[in-house]
Amino acid sequence: MSRQGSGTARGEHLGPTNPRLLGNPIDFIAEDHMRERAICAMIDKIAAAEQPDRDDCDHVLAFLREELPLHLADEDEDLFPMMRARCEPDDEIDIIIDRLQSDHGHALTDTPDVVALLRRGSELPDDGRARLTDFATHSRRHIIVENAIILPIARARLSKDDLDIMRLHMLKRRGLDRLLGA
Numbered sequence: 001m002s003r004q005g006s007g008t009a010r011g012e013h014l015g016p017t018n019p020r021l022l023g024n025p026i027d028f029i030a031e032d033h034m035r036e037r038a039i040c041a042m043i044d045k046i047a048a049a050e051q052p053d054r055d056d057c058d059h060v061l062a063f064l065r066e067e068l069p070l071h072l073a074d075e076d077e078d079l080f081p082m083m084r085a086r087c088e089p090d091d092e093i094d095i096i097i098d099r100l101q102s103d104h105g106h107a108l109t110d111t112p113d114v115v116a117l118l119r120r121g122s123e124l125p126d127d128g129r130a131r132l133t134d135f136a137t138h139s140r141r142h143i144i145v146e147n148a149i150i151l152p153i154a155r156a157r158l159s160k161d162d163l164d165i166m167r168l169h170m171l172k173r174r175g176l177d178r179l180l181g182a
């Protein structure tokens with residue numbers, strides 16, 4: 001399966017999000033969420049299969065190793081602190097971000113078990129299937145809150161300068177800042 005960028009904002013999300021979408025960091029994060037949803041669907045397929053497809057397992061493993069840590073860092077180190085600084089008390093954003101950051105902690109704690117299951121290369125036990133399905137379900141719930149609440153407020157509250165700083169950090173995180181002339 002291709003590991004190239006998905007190419008368009010409405011691609012099939014079969015590869016990492018295209019860095020060209022970093023022209024608007026919020027668009028990039030929204031596209032990363034589409035990518036994460038595609039991965040959740042793949043995890044559900046693996047959990048339901050009599051014999052998990054090796055390519056599917058390797059694809060999800062590569063996502064967990066290479067893409068998810070970058071996405072979590074984009075939010076934890078840039079998006080969330082910037083929103084805490086820019087939002088009004090009436091936005092009541094702190095309590096939502098606290099919950100999302102707690103979810104990130106759980107995701108990091110759960111990932112080693114998920115990785116171990118995906119590496120088995122054999123039929124999964126029932127409790128292993130349930131663990132994979134739980135991981136995908138929690139991830140989807142998390143994305144719904146971020147898409148419905150966080151990203152629309154970010155688009156309204158963050159300034160052009162904020163977005164420029166976020167873009168630079170996201171490019172540096174990916175080792176792309178010099179390549180793209182940031």
Ligand SMILES: [Fe+2]
Pocket residue numbers: 072075100104142146
């Ligand atoms: Fe998140």
Ligand SMILES: [Fe+2]
Pocket residue numbers: 033071075143146
């Ligand atoms: Fe996210």
